[in-house]
Amino acid sequence: MSSSxxxxxxxxSRPAAGQRSPLRLAAWTSLVLLxxxxxxxxxxxxxxxxxxxxxxxxxxMALTVLSGSAGLPSLGTAAFLAIGAFSSGIxxxxxxxxxxxAIGVAIVLGFASxxxxxxxxxxxxxxxxxxxxxxxxxxxxxxATDLDLKLTYxxxxxxxxxHLFGIAIDSPWRWWALTVALIAxxxxxxxxxxxxxxxxxxxxxxxxxxxxxxxxxSAVRARLTVFALTSAVIAASGAVDGYRLGNxxxxxxxxxxxxxxxxxxxxxxxxxxxxxxxxxxVVVMLPDAIAALLRVAGIDATSRLAGIDNMLLGSILxxxxxxxxxxxxxxxLRRRGPAAIPATEPATTADRNxxxx
Numbered sequence: 001m002s003s004s005x006x007x008x009x010x011x012x013s014r015p016a017a018g019q020r021s022p023l024r025l026a027a028w029t030s031l032v033l034l035x036x037x038x039x040x041x042x043x044x045x046x047x048x049x050x051x052x053x054x055x056x057x058x059x060x061m062a063l064t065v066l067s068g069s070a071g072l073p074s075l076g077t078a079a080f081l082a083i084g085a086f087s088s089g090i091x092x093x094x095x096x097x098x099x100x101x102a103i104g105v106a107i108v109l110g111f112a113s114x115x116x117x118x119x120x121x122x123x124x125x126x127x128x129x130x131x132x133x134x135x136x137x138x139x140x141x142x143x144a145t146d147l148d149l150k151l152t153y154x155x156x157x158x159x160x161x162x163h164l165f166g167i168a169i170d171s172p173w174r175w176w177a178l179t180v181a182l183i184a185x186x187x188x189x190x191x192x193x194x195x196x197x198x199x200x201x202x203x204x205x206x207x208x209x210x211x212x213x214x215x216x217x218s219a220v221r222a223r224l225t226v227f228a229l230t231s232a233v234i235a236a237s238g239a240v241d242g243y244r245l246g247n248x249x250x251x252x253x254x255x256x257x258x259x260x261x262x263x264x265x266x267x268x269x270x271x272x273x274x275x276x277x278x279x280x281x282v283v284v285m286l287p288d289a290i291a292a293l294l295r296v297a298g299i300d301a302t303s304r305l306a307g308i309d310n311m312l313l314g315s316i317l318x319x320x321x322x323x324x325x326x327x328x329x330x331x332x333l334r335r336r337g338p339a340a341i342p343a344t345e346p347a348t349t350a351d352r353n354x355x356x357x
Contacts, residue, residue, distance in 0.1 A: 114231025
């Protein structure tokens with residue numbers, strides 16, 4: 001077994017809680033509080049954008065664990081989001097049930113669908129696995145369109161404001177509070193898994209499958225686990241987002257949405273949970289930022305630069321896939337001099353995943 005495999009399995013040494021700098025902890029706490037309070041300064045629309053980016057971050061964290069930590073590329077994110085959203089729409093309009101049953105059903109269906117995809121694609125990887133998940137996207141799109149036509153006559157499922165433990169989630173700040181809670185739960189869940197033996201199994205299977213097999217790690221079990229778990233989380237985020245949008249339609253869950261999530265994961269860094277959160281907000285705020293810049297320049301985007309946000313989104317994806325963020329970071333470190341470049345070898349995948357959260 002290679003030395004890199006042993007380092008991947010070895011526990012990550014971390015400073016004790018008492019050894020951490022109080023100043024650094026205070027700085028991080030202040031930064032988090034500032035990020036939580038910032039949307040209130042932009043009114044209702046700022047809170048709406050904050051909730052939208054946060055729910056995208058929930059799904060993006062799951063996808064970065066699947067594609068980054070476990071190395072299993074997927075183009076089926078929009079399909080799992082549709083499973084969750086249609087669970088909310090059907091349960092609310094056809095059965096009169098609320099958001100909690102919808103989240104529960106979405107988790108079960110997402111878990112089962114993810115496990116099914118994992119079983120059907122056990123013998124393929126890389127591009128072929130991505131094509132397999134693309135087939136799921138196509139099937140779900142057909143089923144969702146059929147349900148949309150038969151149950152709503154293509155008008156979509158109209159959802160009222162949900163009630164959670166007797167509290168109506170009917171204002172932008174309450175949606176923001178719910179989103180923050182979901183981000184915290186999902187972040188802690190995946191950070192805990194990445195730091196534990198499950199995350200190390202995923203990382204070792206991605207980097208050294210032969211060594212993993214020699215150590216008795218089951219590739220089938222690991223693939224089933226990561227696919228089912230991440231798909232359940234994505235479906236749950238789709239169920240909540242369906243209520244936030246107030247209208248669930250099949251046309252909202254296309255391949256373009258799946259590519260958007262891939263862009264977020266590529267920009268945030270493979271397996272990096274905090275990176276997925278930050279990149280989600282970059283992508284969500286991109287159209288508003290472009291529109292503001294064009295207004296300052298006196299350019300009418302609707303007539304002269306229509307579709308520029310999609311072109312920039314594609315450019316960001318290409319930049320991220322070409323390892324642009326790492327190249328820029330390396331160039332900045334070189335400009336600061338040799339003292340700024342770490343003397344030790346790069347951290348392993350498990351180390352990087354653990355340090356993100």
